[in-house]
Amino acid sequence: MIAETLLNWDKTELAEVLASEYAEPDDLIEAFPAIAKAGTMEEDLLEEFIERNWKIILSIFNVDALLKWVEDKELKERWEQMHSLNIEIEHEYDEYVNEEFCKSVLYSAMLFKDTEPENIGVLITRSRKS
Amino acid sequence: MKYEVKEALNEIMDIPPIYRRDYIVRYLRENLSERDARRYLFEKTKVHFIRKMMDEGFISPLDILEKIGKDRVCQFFHIKSTQS
Structure with missing residues (x-):
């Protein structure tokens, strides 16, 4: 029989044609019983399957549940936007505080630059009072 | 499809239906x-x-909805609304 004498890659091609066009789901399961277990669906196969069949898959969902999911999702997205904005503002505030601190250190350094060591104590007391 | 593969397929289709399924x-x-x-x-x-x-x-x-994504779910509603 020709099918038996084909080269390996041709046998694979013929098997793919048979699997895609002529085999029933039961035939595939009979050939490989393990593939019928739902839990063994590989992640990448699932991704690929969803990419191709998302409209059919969505048709099994309840419309109200889908609407609710979209609403929740939008809410979550808005919350995440607000959250990242808050983080940005906090970061800017921290930068501002650090900058002011650095300025005050520089100012103090400038103040003591030309001062004799024995007068430093007087200047510190004065700056505390002011 | 290659000629040999096509010929082999024809040969398989010539097998009586009662045996063909087992062969496949x-x-x-x-x-x-x-x-x-x-x-x-x-x-x-x-x-x-x-x-x-x-x-x-x-x-x-x-998980399935996450994998499908919000944009496509919205697109799905749009398709449904145009159909009805």
Whole structure:
């Protein structure tokens, strides 16, 4: 029989044609019983399957549940936007505080630059009072 | 499809139906990878398989919706509204 004498890659091609066009789901399961277990669906196969069949898959969902999911999702997205904005503002505030601190250190350094060591104590007391 | 493959396919189709199914099953077992067989099974059973996975708790409806994405769900509503 020709099918038996084909080269390996041709046998694979013929098997793919048979699997895609002529085999029933039961035939595939009979050939490989393990593939019928739902839990063994590989992640990448699932991704690929969803990419191709998302409209059919969505048709099994309840419309109200889908609407609710979209609403929740939008809410979550808005919350995440607000959250990242808050983080940005906090970061800017921290930068501002650090900058002011650095300025005050520089100012103090400038103040003591030309001062004799024995007068430093007087200047510190004065700056505390002011 | 290659000439040889086409000829082999014709030959398989000439097998009486009562024996053909067994031949195809055997041929698939010997020449198709299990992974490809699973892929074809998903394609053939489509929603049934996803529903089975959800029923048996291997994937949650939320996971599936996350994988599909909000934009496509909205697109789906748009398609449905244009159909009705």
